[in-house]
Amino acid sequence: MIEWAVILLLFLAVLVLFYKYSRIQGRIEQKAREIFESWRLREREDLENWKEQELKRLSDEKAKILFETWRQEEEGNIRTDAIKRSQSVTRGKVTECLIPYFPDFPYNPKDARFLGTPVDLIVFDGLSDADEVQNVVFVEIKTGKAANLSRRERAVRECIKAGRVQYFIIHQSFDETANQLRDMGMN
Structure with missing residues (x-):
């Protein structure tokens, strides 16, 4: 067992x-x-x-x-x-x-002065022929397809059209004495 x-x-x-x-x-x-x-x-x-x-x-x-x-x-x-x-x-x-x-330019080339910017030319019409200016003409020349005026060119055009054109003379003397007298109001 x-x-x-x-x-x-x-x-x-x-x-x-x-x-x-x-x-x-x-x-x-x-x-x-x-x-x-x-x-x-x-x-x-x-x-x-x-x-x-x-x-x-x-x-x-x-x-x-x-x-x-x-x-x-x-x-x-x-x-x-x-x-x-x-x-x-x-x-x-x-x-x-x-x-x-160019032959089709309406003014005497001797009367034209090139600026370039903001207008291309200023023409003093009649200056070279008789020393008598008939007109002062601002000329902008555009070539190419996009003949639009720039913003600055448009501003100049509007100023001229509005008659806001002036003429003045600046006298500059390089003589020191004359400058001193002018500064004191004596000249």
């Missing part, structure tokens, strides 16, 4: 060990699943982050390539346009200086 008791005891020990083994194996499998799931989620996030970074890098690279292509294509156009504009401005400046010598 002792033998049966030992066998029963051994059988119970095996059952307890099998039960504990099953529980430990279940916990190990659960822990392994948790670790695997955690790893899988990290890998998925890492992969998504990598994809996102790679897409961002590729889109940035594509944008740089497209911009560089556009810049190279447009640089020629911009340079050509700048040259055309520069030539137009130069042509206009030369024309402003030479217009008094």
